Amino acid sequence: MDETNFSNDRVASDLLDRMFVERWSSKAFTDDQLSEQQIAVLFEAAHWAPSSSNRQPWLFVYATEGLDRARFNSVLNEGNALWATKAAMLVLVFARVVDEEGNDIRTAHFDTGAAWMSLALQANRMGLNTRAMGGIDLDAAYTVAGVPPEEFQTICAIAVGLPGTLDDIDPNIAKGNIANDRNPITEIAFYGSYLK
Numbered sequence: 250m251d252e253t254n255f256s257n258d259r260v261a262s263d264l265l266d267r268m269f270v271e272r273w274s275s276k277a278f279t280d281d282q283l284s285e286q287q288i289a290v291l292f293e294a295a296h297w298a299p300s301s302s303n304r305q306p307w308l309f310v311y312a313t314e315g316l317d318r319a320r321f322n323s324v325l326n327e328g329n330a331l332w333a334t335k336a337a338m339l340v341l342v343f344a345r346v347v348d349e350e351g352n353d354i355r356t357a358h359f360d361t362g363a364a365w366m367s368l369a370l371q372a373n374r375m376g377l378n379t380r381a382m383g384g385i386d387l388d389a390a391y392t393v394a395g396v397p398p399e400e401f402q403t404i405c406a407i408a409v410g411l412p413g414t415l416d417d418i419d420p421n422i423a424k425g426n427i428a429n430d431r432n433p434i435t436e437i438a439f440y441g442s443y444l445k
């Protein structure tokens with residue numbers, strides 16, 4: 250298998266679809282806003298994700314500008330607030346963990362992860378950048394987004410917007426704003442048994 254160098258300095262086999270390697274989580278965003286159509290397509294991508302018994306336990310509550318956005322920004326921790334407040338859109342991500350009969354949805358987080366990845370890949374295809382953030386006030390997110398904690402768990406926030414340049418971020422952040430590599434595939438995929 251030959252290897253290909255991608256625009257974000259990642260190296261991958263040339264058989265792999267480019268979308269997996271071209272997506273990366275930059276912290277740099279421009280001031281541009283997203284159109285309603287762009288936003289709609291992102292959530293359309295998310296809603297096609299597979300889920301256990303097709304329960305679709307993901308929930309996205311989002312804000313772009315104005316007072317709603319100021320409320321959403323308030324859940325970010327200090328480090329994330331340094332760059333994520335500039336992104337055109339902040340999305341709070343929740344997973345429905347209890348179904349209508351009161352049963353636990355065991356795979357809710359897994360399913361919601363699939364939906365986030367769908368959104369992220371679609372965003373990349375549209376020339377947008379996404380970065381998920383676990384560094385948020387998980388309890389405040391329920392109030393900010395009007396989501397009942399008895400039924401949902403806060404998972405993370407996602408910053409979405411047009412990719413900026415290093416000039417769009419604080420110089421201290423810019424230094425570390427590079428695409429991350431990955432562990433070798435031999436450490437994550439095993440034939441037959443993980444234990445030797």
Ligand SMILES: Cc1cc2nc3c(=O)[nH]c(=O)nc-3n(C[C@H](O)[C@H](O)[C@H](O)COP(=O)(O)O)c2cc1C
Pocket residue numbers: 272273274275329380381382383384385405428429
């Ligand atoms: C659930 C989740 C939580 C994350 N939390 C943060 C965060 O709080 N702050 C941050 O800067 N990046 C955060 N990230 C981004 C990861 O650091 C990033 O995805 C990882 O380093 C891999 O890099 P890549 O997305 O560019 O491939 C988070 C990513 C995920 C999926």
